Amino acid sequence: MIYITRKASFNAAHKLSRPDWTEAQNTEVYGKCANPNWHGHNYQLYVTVKGEINPETGFLVDLKWLKDITNTYVVDKIDHKNLNLDVDFMKGKLASTENLAVAIWDELVNLIAESGAQLHSIKIYETENNFVEYFGH
Ligand SMILES: Nc1nc2c(c(=O)[nH]1)N=C([C@H](O)[C@H](O)COP(=O)(O)OP(=O)(O)OP(=O)(O)O)CN2
Numbered sequence: 704m705i706y707i708t709r710k711a712s713f714n715a716a717h718k719l720s721r722p723d724w725t726e727a728q729n730t731e732v733y734g735k736c737a738n739p740n741w742h743g744h745n746y747q748l749y750v751t752v753k754g755e756i757n758p759e760t761g762f763l764v765d766l767k768w769l770k771d772i773t774n775t776y777v778v779d780k781i782d783h784k785n786l787n788l789d790v791d792f793m794k795g796k797l798a799s800t801e802n803l804a805v806a807i808w809d810e811l812v813n814l815i816a817e818s819g820a821q822l823h824s825i826k827i828y829e830t831e832n833n834f835v836e837y838f839g840h
Pocket residue numbers: 719736798799800801829830831832833
């Protein structure tokens with residue numbers, strides 16, 4: 704079993720706020736992150752795939768292919784976007800890093816399985832000090 708990772712970066716705006724709560728409730732739970740004025744992060748995304756090396760190619764999967772699907776199905780949809788408003792796969796979800804990691808997993812898992820490899824983890828740094836890792840359901 705071998706693991707390879709594609710790193711990608713994106714910039715996105717969000718706020719942590721439930722539409723069914725009052726502003727006061729949101730502020731109590733989410734603090735400054737519930738501020739109605741949007742704020743943004745320079746996110747770092749790590750998509751890790753696992754499987755066996757193809758003895759003919761020497762590849763687990765082609766990293767160019769991993770870059771292309773990560774960009775097409777994730778980065779192009781969220782870079783310079785508002786996670787609360789603009790992103791189809793985040794609709795109806797609180798824009799936390801946890802929910803974003805699960806949503807990105809759901810975007811990629813079947814595509815990667817079709818290649819014969821398996822998605823191992825989605826890791827997202829929201830800030831330099833805060834990151835989330837998701838290993839599937
Ligand atoms: N469990 C979670 N908690 C928080 C999330 C989250 O996605 N999941 N997100 C946030 C906010 O988005 C916030 O913008 C994070 O900022 P902050 O806590 O200020 O993080 P920093 O790394 O910038 O703070 P330092 O104090 O400099 O470490 C909050 N919580």
